[in-house]
Amino acid sequence: MLKIANLHATVADTPILKGLNLEINAGEVHAIMGPNGSGKSTLAAVLAGRDGYEVTAGSIEYQGRDLLALAVEERARAGVFLAFQYPVEIPGVSNMEFLRASLEAVRSHRGEPNLSAVEFMKLARATSQQLQLDPEFLKRGVNEGFSGGEKKRNEILQMLLLQPNLAILDETDSGLDIDALQVVADGVNALRSPERAIIMVTHYQRLLDYVVPDYVHVLADGCILRSGGPELALELEAKGYGWLRDDAA
Amino acid sequence: MSKNLGQLDRMVHGAYEAGWTTDIESDTLAPGLNEDTVRFISARKQEPDWLLQWRLKAFRHWQTMVHPEWAHVHYPAIDYQSISYYSAPRRPGDGPQSLDEVDPELLRTYEKLGIPLHERAALAGVAVDAVFDSVSVVTTFKEKLGEAGVIFCPISEAVREHPELIRKYLGSVVPFRDNFFAGLNSAVFSDGSFVYVPKGVRCPMELSTYFRINARNTGQFERTLIVADEGSHVSYLEGCTAPQRDENQLHAAVVELIALKGAEIKYSTVQNWYPGDADGRGGIYNFVTKRGIAHANAKISWTQVETGSAITWKYPSVILQGDNAVGEFYSVALTRGMQQADTGTKMVHVGRNTRSTIVSKGISAMRAENAYRGLVHIGAGADNARNHTQCDSLLIGDRCGAHTFPYIESRNPSATVEHEATTSKVGDDQLFLCRQRGLDPEKAVSMIVNGFCKQVFRELPMEFAVEAGKLLEVSLEGAVG
Secondary structure (H helix, E strand, O other): OEEEEEEEEEEOOEEEEEEEEEEEOOOOEEEEEOOOOOOHHHHHHHHHOOOOEEEEEEEEEEOOEEHHHOOHHHHHHOOEEEEOOOOOOEEEEEHHHHHHHHHHHHHHHHOOOOOOHHHHHHHHHHHHHHOOOOHHHHOOEEOOOOOHHHHHHHHHHHHHHHOOOEEEEEOOOOOOOHHHHHHHHHHHHHHOOOOOEEEEEOOOOHHHHHOOOOEEEEEEOOEEEEEEOHHHHHHHHHHOOHHHHHHHO | OHHHHHHHHHHHOOOOOOOOOOOOOEEEOOOOOOHHHHHHHHHHOOOOHHHHHHHHHHHHHHHOOOOOOOOOOOOOOOOHHHOEOOEEEOOOOOOOOOHHHOOHHHHHHHHHOOOOOOOOOOOOOEEEEEEEOOEEEEEOOHHHHHHOOOEEEEHHHHHHHOHHHHHHHOOOOOOOOOOHHHHHHHHHOOOOEEEEEOOOOEOOOEEEEEEEOOOOOEOEOOEEEEEEOOOOEEEEEEEEEOOOOOOEEEEOOEEEEEEOOOOEEEEEEEEOOOOOOOOOOOEEEEEEEEEEEEOOOOEEEEEEEEOOOOEEEEOOEEEEOOOOOEEEEEEEEEEOOOOEEEEEEEEEEOOOOOEEEEEEEEEEEOOOEEEEEEEEEEOOOOOOOEEEEEEEEEEEOOOOEEEEEEEEEEOOOOOEEEEEEEEEEOOHHHHHHHHHOOOOHHHHHHHHHHHHHHHHHOOOOHHHHHHHHHHHHHHHHOOOO
């Protein structure tokens, strides 16, 4: 589904990613771990096409297409979803209105008919209940006055509605208490399927107790330093990142 | 970053859709301003002597006044001798008495602007007074309104038909000594609308005036007077457009509202004068004085959506004269290109238990400047007066400016005055979130801006809330417009 080859990327002319290679197949869940500044969030931003992140070399192939040639919204409609680390507020635009517009954009790209207002309401309500969010909050402005946990759950709500092919979760676990983490993890697990792939960018092993990945990659200084199974995350938790670096040196 | 700004810029480069001209023969007075100009206008309108004398007094006083310099706007000095003060479409005799006599070219003009003047085609429930340059060309639904006792006509006609009302109220809220532009307007005002709603009557229709500047080098100096007698209710809307021209044109209007005991006036403006091009060439100077007086238990509510004009200088205000009077001001001001706006309100609390609400939303894009300027004055007798002000600015890109100048004067310790202000950016982050969820950048910006303005749009009459949203979209789209 996703093939990243020799990816180099800069932010404000500073090289961050330096020759990253990664291949992800449908049905897989990959965890990307690594210390601060290793390039985890840059990778997520580059995949989504955020401005300010410049790819200087390498390629990204997504479902056989050149992902880098697509605009941000084209990637989104093609099924690339990014759950934000810091979801922004859009005051005055109701969550409902926003979700509906975005679902319509994605569905019309897929050639699916728009849901009626009633069908959409039903779906949105059911999904928010699944995430233990009060349906009242669908009427509030996008992320407006939401707590940190609510914002993260709202990201998962959007993900479940849009049913992406490739979901990228950028430190979705940070700032969540244990109950919220469970809810978010249930949401992510609900999305797992043989047609979909999930990338979880995370700092901690904690989330991986709830969403068990197929592969764990450790990113350091813009490259993947080591890849392994879920046991690699546990080892990291015990020994810290320093161990790997010393090992590599 | 710069790449993103470029995109935002393209998006706000909307085309001005009302920029065409009407090819029509006009009687236009040669440029220049002296007492003869004032006499000419008064004579052309067959005014009684008292009004001519009032105009002359205003003119003489205006000559002693100085041009205001305090606003946060910049423009070269205006040469008042280079402007024509009167232009009217040529017509036989005394002018049209019915739609059949109106020049079809004028009807087409309004039709093209989305304002059909034939009553059968008109917007349901909306009566229109159409003002073209210096004259009113037609007022619709006069008969139907007449049945309810409501007077809705051009002010020049009201001077002839209802002199007692005009004499009593003209200049009673905005005297000609008030300010430079009000003085000028009082001397040379041409046309505008007059509304009188009798005691206890709820006006059966929305009233609206549609102002169009067409002639070159001509100023428009309209004058609107609305009197809502005790316990009555009226909702009024004005719309404004002008052709695209390279030179600046002056629009200096005065609007006076009188809400007697228990009356309610809702006054909405959708102002879309030609804003000038992206480099600041041309556009209307919109220097307007709007003020209402609310007697006991009366309510005056101003709602404005300002997207046009090269420069906007206006402060629709309410004097809360009587006890329990209510004043409201809801404003959206969008500036883009080189537009400048210095707008806000004055709430002058005189009576006891008076309440005022101010909600101002300023949006600046590209190199535009947008300032909110508001005064809340609580007089010594205004026991328990309350004001709440909310003033939000939204910036699109990083070369525009937003400024807030709130003035609060309280002479009564029992008053409550609250002021909230925020400034935010249509951030790259918001735009990225929307696009990451599959939305077009144009749709994203328009959604963000509409969300920002929602609180104000809610206050517009239903027929126009949608229009206002669309207008904002046209103003912002550019790339797809």
